[in-house]
Amino acid sequence: MIKGSYGYAGQYQQRPTAREGGLFKRQWFEGKIIPQAPPGTRWVRHWGLAATKKTTAARTAGVKLGKAPVGSFVVGHVVTTQDEGNAVRRLVKTTADMDGTGVMMSLPQDPGQAGKAPAKDYVSMLAGWTVKADPETGDKVTRAEPFSSQCEAATSYLVQGAWNEAYLDELCLLPGGAFKDQMYATSGAFGRLVGNRQSQTTTSTVKGLY
Template identity: 40%
Template sequence: MCEHLEAVTAGQISRLLINVPPGTSKSTVTGVFWPMWEWGPRNMPSMRYIGVAHEQNLGIRDNLKCRRLASSPWYQRLWGDRVAMTRDQNEKLNFENKATGFRQVATPGNITGRRGDRIILDDPLSAENANSEAERERVNLWFRESLPTRLNNPDRSAIVIVMQRLHERDLSGLILSERLGYEHLMLPMRYEPERTCVTMLGAADWRSAPGELLFPERFPAKVVDELERVMGAYATAGQHQQRPAPREGGLFKRAWFQPIGAIPAGARRTVRAWDLAATRKASGNDPDWTVGIRISRGNDGLFIIEGVHRFRGSPMEVDAAIRGMAALDGTSVTIRLTQDPGQAGKAQADTFLRALAGYTVLIEPATGDKATRATPAAVQAEAGNVRILASGEADRDAWIGPFLDEISLFPAGAHDDQVDAFADAVNALALGSTYSLANL
């Protein structure tokens, strides 16, 4: 954050969007330290700042911190010759120095008539209002039509926006989807290599290990784990990981998966589909899961999700789990596995077929992207052909909640292991073909 704010000071960046989790000092760095650093150490005391927040009290909080810092004996001893404070304009909403620089507080509703060299927009939308379309559009309209006219010099003045993601159509979503020319600094709580942030200054994220935490000194693994458990999947995806998904679901809608108390009578075909991940969970990391999902289908055309076995383990533990679940399911349940590409994938398939002798095994290579492979399953779910077997609260806590959370976030979620297994099982039941060693 500091490096990119320094680039604003140097004139390299005039529009900056920062997305970071709450509690990572974003307001203090952007709204307190940076303005007072420009006034004092950078010898820019004539700079004028307007701090905008969704709630005036939040703006007052940071304005007071700035004023206390600028008035402190330490600051005045070092830079008081440049930043001497005036007596006639020294209030919590607006204070000035004798070089005509000031820092003011505003909200989207009362910024009219103000102009500044720096507009610092800190969380323009509250978490409580993020799901209100009217509130989101009100902020977005103000941003488009009113904010750009509040700059002293449109060519050289700067707008800095710092916020957590709250909705796919929040202000950050508007800026990014319509490519409004903002340099985008994005730092999730858990590192995701495929989303490494790169800006005009180069790679902006110093982390390398998947799941590595952003601020472990303040948010260690046990704290982050508990926060995510309490917040739930949607808030975690947006506020922590800065990739909000539609609350009602992306490709899959949560409401499509209705519970059923018992499996309907009659003949049924059953598949347990596996999505494999051979990595064991390391401290502070968030690797993929190994998932085995059991789904059945009867002559009525309904797909019943009977249960999900989800864990992290070594290759030996994964192998043991597949054989153990096969023994529990019995020989009437087809085992669906995905063949990895290349010779190694063929060798692995051969190993599984030999280990699962006596069972019906379906092994197929993955073709197409994940969303394409999941689309047939989404069509069945949307048509009302998918049910979830729910016998009580224990099921909902153990596997139904995590399954619905993940599938509703797809394809924007951090994990898609359950989605992949679900799609493979539905496709196997809808199409059905059994591979043997001769097919590999």
């Protein structure tokens, strides 16, 4: 059976990721870093919220992903932190202020009744924005595959920024590497943009009044 670079690296070279990338390859992004997104791009910022800062393999990440009028996808901005609690809440609110109310805020919700209260707390804090929260299910690496397909098809771009290299480093080590939080947040934003995420009625859209 013929294997791709990802399968060959895992089975024959005892490496889970090929040197040039596993689920993502750096060559897919050559010439894909642009100064700004096209006018009319529709944006979602999805947050992957780490439970604690005590582990070195988990961070909170917020990825702003857009869909341009022509159908291409643009990663517009990425922020990460290993803080927790109120520091994360401040970061989420400060980033939302920077994005503006035209950017949808998307959040994960822990399964079960216990996860509803924190999600509702974030929704309340972000009054004035369109905010959606729902549980995330399925294997996290598998959830990255739809966005990987878009990148391989040369339909995805990055807005130039200081975060570009760290973002690409993480993507191109998947499913290996110490961190996967930026990719999880990207997958969440992508799912929201293409409409395959359904919000729970307990954490439905909230719009504040000014």
